[in-house]
Amino acid sequence: MTLPAEHRQVLIASLPADRLQTSNFEVRMAPIPVPGEGEVLCRTVAITIGAGQRAGLQGSASYAGAPEAGRVMGGTGVAEVVSAGVGALRTGDLVWGQTGWQEYSVMRAKDLTVVDPSVSAADHLGVLGLNGVTAYFGVTEIGRVQSGETFVVSAAAGSVGHVAGQVAKALGARVVGIAGSDEKAAMLVDVLGFDVGLNRKSADFRNDFRAATPNRIDVYFDNTGGELLESALFRMNQYGRVVCCGVASQYDTSTPGPGPRGVPGLLVNNRVRMEGFLVFDFEQRYAEARAQLSAWMSAGRLRALTADYVGLDSAPQAFVDLLAGVTSGTPIVQVGST
Amino acid sequence: MTLPAEHRQVLIASLPADRLQTSNFEVRMAPIPVPGEGEVLCRTVAITIGAGQRAGLQGSASYAGAPEAGRVMGGTGVAEVVSAGVGALRTGDLVWGQTGWQEYSVMRAKDLTVVDPSVSAADHLGVLGLNGVTAYFGVTEIGRVQSGETFVVSAAAGSVGHVAGQVAKALGARVVGIAGSDEKAAMLVDVLGFDVGLNRKSADFRNDFRAATPNRIDVYFDNTGGELLESALFRMNQYGRVVCCGVASQYDTSTPGPGPRGVPGLLVNNRVRMEGFLVFDFEQRYAEARAQLSAWMSAGRLRALTADYVGLDSAPQAFVDLLAGVTSGTPIVQVGST
Numbered sequence: 001m002t003l004p005a006e007h008r009q010v011l012i013a014s015l016p017a018d019r020l021q022t023s024n025f026e027v028r029m030a031p032i033p034v035p036g037e038g039e040v041l042c043r044t045v046a047i048t049i050g051a052g053q054r055a056g057l058q059g060s061a062s063y064a065g066a067p068e069a070g071r072v073m074g075g076t077g078v079a080e081v082v083s084a085g086v087g088a089l090r091t092g093d094l095v096w097g098q099t100g101w102q103e104y105s106v107m108r109a110k111d112l113t114v115v116d117p118s119v120s121a122a123d124h125l126g127v128l129g130l131n132g133v134t135a136y137f138g139v140t141e142i143g144r145v146q147s148g149e150t151f152v153v154s155a156a157a158g159s160v161g162h163v164a165g166q167v168a169k170a171l172g173a174r175v176v177g178i179a180g181s182d183e184k185a186a187m188l189v190d191v192l193g194f195d196v197g198l199n200r201k202s203a204d205f206r207n208d209f210r211a212a213t214p215n216r217i218d219v220y221f222d223n224t225g226g227e228l229l230e231s232a233l234f235r236m237n238q239y240g241r242v243v244c245c246g247v248a249s250q251y252d253t254s255t256p257g258p259g260p261r262g263v264p265g266l267l268v269n270n271r272v273r274m275e276g277f278l279v280f281d282f283e284q285r286y287a288e289a290r291a292q293l294s295a296w297m298s299a300g301r302l303r304a305l306t307a308d309y310v311g312l313d314s315a316p317q318a319f320v321d322l323l324a325g326v327t328s329g330t331p332i333v334q335v336g337s338t
Numbered sequence: 339m340t341l342p343a344e345h346r347q348v349l350i351a352s353l354p355a356d357r358l359q360t361s362n363f364e365v366r367m368a369p370i371p372v373p374g375e376g377e378v379l380c381r382t383v384a385i386t387i388g389a390g391q392r393a394g395l396q397g398s399a400s401y402a403g404a405p406e407a408g409r410v411m412g413g414t415g416v417a418e419v420v421s422a423g424v425g426a427l428r429t430g431d432l433v434w435g436q437t438g439w440q441e442y443s444v445m446r447a448k449d450l451t452v453v454d455p456s457v458s459a460a461d462h463l464g465v466l467g468l469n470g471v472t473a474y475f476g477v478t479e480i481g482r483v484q485s486g487e488t489f490v491v492s493a494a495a496g497s498v499g500h501v502a503g504q505v506a507k508a509l510g511a512r513v514v515g516i517a518g519s520d521e522k523a524a525m526l527v528d529v530l531g532f533d534v535g536l537n538r539k540s541a542d543f544r545n546d547f548r549a550a551t552p553n554r555i556d557v558y559f560d561n562t563g564g565e566l567l568e569s570a571l572f573r574m575n576q577y578g579r580v581v582c583c584g585v586a587s588q589y590d591t592s593t594p595g596p597g598p599r600g601v602p603g604l605l606v607n608n609r610v611r612m613e614g615f616l617v618f619d620f621e622q623r624y625a626e627a628r629a630q631l632s633a634w635m636s637a638g639r640l641r642a643l644t645a646d647y648v649g650l651d652s653a654p655q656a657f658v659d660l661l662a663g664v665t666s667g668t669p670i671v672q673v674g675s676t
Contacts, residue, residue, distance in 0.1 A: 055603075225602045244602040259597030264563045264582040265393075267614030274612045276605030 003032050003041075003082065003104075008312050009072050010101035015057055019252050020323055024057075025073065025101075025316040033106040035083050040109050042079035044099045044312075044335040048125035049075060049319050050159065051223075054251035073101040073315070076130065077335070078121040081112075089114065094338070096124055101315050103335060121338060126330030127163055127297065127304035128290050134245065134279040135163035136289040138221055139171070142277050143243045147172025149218035150237075154228045155248050156194070157184040157305070159330035163293070164221045164245075165194050166302045173219070176212045178228060180325040187328065192303055200228060209235070216240070224249045230260035236272050244276035252323040305329025341370050341379075341420065341442075346650050347410050348439035353395055357590050358661055362395070363411065363439075363654040371444040373421050378447050380417035382437045382650075382673040386463035387413060387657050388497065389561075392589035411439040411653070414468065415673070416459040419450075427452065432676070434462055439653050441673060459676060464668030465501055465635065465642035466628045472583065472617040473501035474627040476559055477509070480615050481581040485510025487556035488575075492566045493586050494535070495522040495643070497668035501631070502559045502583075503532050504640045511557070514550045516566060518663040525666065530641060538566060547573070554578070562587045568598035574610050582614035590661040643667025 006029040013026040035041045053075065056067050067074060077099030085091050086109035095112040099105045115124050126132060138160070145151050151168035155161045156177025165188065169175045176196040177188040185197035196212040198205065213235050220232040220242045226249030232242070250256045267274060282289070296302035307327035309318045311334070318331045344367040351364040373379045391413065394405050405412060415437030423429050424447035433450040437443045453462045464470060476498070483489050489506035493499045494515025503526065507513045514534040515526040523535030534550040536543065551573050558570040558580045564587030570580070588594045605612060620627070634640035645665035647656045649672070656669045 222602060229602060230597070242602075244605040247603045247606060250603060256599070256603070259568070259599050259601040261594070261597050263597040263601050264560060264567060264580075264612070264614060265585045265588060265594070267582040267612060268585060268616070269614070271614050271616060271619060273614075274602070274605060276602060276607070276609050276611075278606065278609060281609060 005032065006030060007032055007103035009103070010312060010315050012057070012067050012069050012071055012073055014069050016252075020054060020057065020320055022316040022320055027313055030102075032104050035106045038086055038108055038110065039106050040081050040086055040089060040112070041083035042095060042097070042099065042105050042107060042112075043082045044077050044079045044103055044105065045094070045338050046121040046125060046335055047075045047077035047099060047101060047315065047333045048129060048131070048159070049315065049322055049331045049333070050131065051155075051248050051251055051322055052246055053319070054323055055247070058251075074098060075101050075315075076125065078115065078124050079105065080338075094121075096129070101312065103312060117338070121334075122306045122308070122330070122332045123304055125332060126159060126306055127293055127302065129330070130279050131159040131330050132163045132293050132304075133282070133286055133289045135160045135167055136293060137279060137282045137285070138243045138245050138277065139164050139167045139219075141282070142275050143168075143219040143221060143241050145171055145173045145219045148174070150174050150176065150213055150215050151219045151221065152176045152178065152213065152217050152232060153221040153223070154178045154200075154232075155223035155246070156188055156197070157328040158223060158248070160245060161221070161223050162188075162192060162305050162329060163302070166192055166296070167293075168219070168221075169193060169195075170296050170301050178209075184328055192305075206231070219243065221245060226250060226257055226260075230262065233260055233262045233266050233272070236266065236270050238270050240270060240272045242272060242274040244274060248323075306332045309333045311335070343370065344368060345370055345441035347441070348650060348653050350395070350405050350407050350409055350411055352407050354590075358392060358395065358658055360654040360658055365651055368440075370442050373444045376424055376446055376448065377444050378419050378424055378427060378450070379421035380433060380435070380437065380443050380445060380450075381420045382415050382417045382441055382443065383432070383676050384459040384463060384673055385413045385415035385437060385439060385653065385671045386467060386469070386497070387653065387660055387669045387671070388469065389493075389586050389589055389660055390584055391657070392661055393585070396589075412436060413439050413653075414463065416453065416462050417443065418676075432459075434467070439650065441650060455676070459672075460644045460646070460668070460670045461642055463670060464497060464644055465631055465640065467668070468617050469497040469668050470501045470631050470642075471620070471624055471627045473498045473505055474631060475617060475620045475623070476581045476583050476615065477502050477505045477557070479620070480613050481506075481557040481559060481579050483509055483511045483557045486512070488512050488514065488551055488553050489557045489559065490514045490516065490551065490555050490570060491559040491561070492516045492538075492570075493561035493584070494526055494532070495666040496561060496586070498583060499559070499561050500526075500530060500643050500667060501640070504530055504634070505631075506557070506559075507531060507533075508634050508639050516547075522666055530643075544569070557581065559583060564588060564595055564598075568600065571598055571600045571604050571610070574604065574608050576608050578608060578610045580610060580612040582612060644670045647671045649673070
């Protein structure tokens with residue numbers, strides 16, 4: 001295979017002052033990088049984008065680190081090794097890693113995971129990627145949902161949420177999903193098999209939410225924080241668990257809201273556990289999660305949703321759409337052919 | 339023993355509109371009640387008061403129930419059985435139960451716990467009572483403090499706080515207590531052996547708090563909620579635990595403040611667990627807690643503090659003082675002789 005002389009990269013042009021815009025990014029051409037000792041050159045096949053990456057662009061502390069203007073935007077992708085292999089890694093292997101938003105990248109061989117080429121890049125980045133694995137451990141290890149319990153998830157049509165709800169359903173819970181439109185709410189029930197889908201923007205949301213949780217809430221899987229978290233706290237059962245997974249309501253703003261009322265009083269009165277987690281804490285068990293998720297997919301009990309974009313240049317728009325709640329499922333930006 | 343014809347009771351005269359006042363209570367004389375089937379008449383020796391009882395007077399939902407004007411104020415006490423015994427319970431037994439604020443009470447025999455008459459009523463109601471047992475399980479089961487960790491407790495001179503700090507110290511933690519005056523802060527170190535005592539009202543509190551937690555906080559035992567909880571959340575270590583035990587900052591007001599900023603974002607980034615509990619959940623294990631607390635007292639590693647009041651009529655003032663943070667330790671109102 002012949003390499004081009006240059007490749008496309010998406011840079012952070014400026015940190016967003018308030019809501020993210022596509023103008024916060026710019027595309028440039030750059031020379032193909034050269035791998036050093038222990039490194040390989042990879043050609044990006046597809047990337048995904050997580051809402052949590054917006055937090056890093058606030059310039060404040062976050063698990064995503066602190067990107068700055070002028071740097072290539074970071075991100076997770078699936079890529080093909082195009083240089084000579086290193087160790088067990090061979091030319092032509094399909095790998096999962098931190099490619100960033102660019103057509104070619106140099107990565108350390110030890111940071112890469114070889115993935116099964118018979119599974120789509122979208123599945124590797126979505127339901128079997130960090131999003132799906134996050135949902136799996138959040139539901140099973142943090143939420144510890146039991147059969148017959150009421151499970152509520154926010155941003156339920158999102159990349160983590162749509163998997164979390166289906167995992168809880170597979171484990172026997174009654175599943176209520178909260179999304180940002182009537183269409184998404186209907187999709188949760190009709191396409192994904194949730195018991196109830198709610199539109200948080202509906203004028204009747206408060207009543208709908210109460211009606212949908214007649215036995216209150218045993219596990220609330222929180223992807224948003226903010227008002228939805230507060231509403232859920234007031235509906236928790238005794239010994240309920242709040243899985244703190246993401247803070248989507250706070251990412252795309254320069255003025256985060258106040259904390260939820262009822263903290264800590266409601267936690268005490270109802271003996272509620274509220275626990276934050278990052279998927280990286282379960283790194284030793286990713287294979288277990290992927291095996292279970294794959295088994296559910298094969299059995300038709302888990303359906304992966306993706307929001308598909310074509311071409312690296314569409315990545316900024318995919319990110320803006322994600323934060324605006326325009327799309328459902330895991331954003332997948334197809335960068336090159338497989 | 340001859341019974342008097344009447345006895346004193348303290349009634350709730352009115353629910354407090356804002357801060358509790360002694361005028362929210364009134365003393366009246368009432369006939370000595372007559373026990374029915376399975377009940378005994380008891381003469382109150384001493385009662386204690388918990389800040390959480392203020393929540394019930396807000397008329398809103400709380401684990402303390404919802405007292406109303408015209409009723410005898412509820413409360414925990416140690417009393418002597420003065421009627422004929424029931425089952426294993428005998429005349430003259432010293433018992434622990436829900437006496438309420440009155441000189442005599444009728445209680446169901448099965449709701450009473452016989453206590454050791456060689457231990458003071460103050461210890462039965464304080465360090466070996468629900469306050470001490472709350473501290474014990476909060477530290478060991480919810481906070482799960484480990485030797486060498488940094489443990490911070492708010493309302494540290496209070497009935498639960500002063501025991502919690504000493505329990506954590508006995509378990510090998512570095513203990514920082516936060517109280518409401520310089521005198522209390524000094525007492526925590528000088529009398530109770532805490533590593534650091536801080537005055538939350540000091541102008542330098544924020545800096546003092548940071549300086550006192552150079553390795554950040556592993557367990558924060560929260561008796562207050564509000565601003566202190568928020569400050570602690572910003573100092574938590576990864577995998578830190580927040581023990582939600584009480585909400586003293588919110589009890590004595592009609593306008594509870596907003597929730598703490600940083601919830602849930604900080605919980606996610608630092609993988610923090612925040613968990614509410616009520617001591618009643620550990621009822622099957624009270625004996626275990628009391629045995630350990632007694633052993634530490636005998637070994638000189640645990641010192642019980644009390645704020646002593648004499649006479650039932652002083653109970654309203656004791657409650658007001660407790661909420662105002664005037665006193666240290668467990669409020670004990672001596673009602674009758676032992």
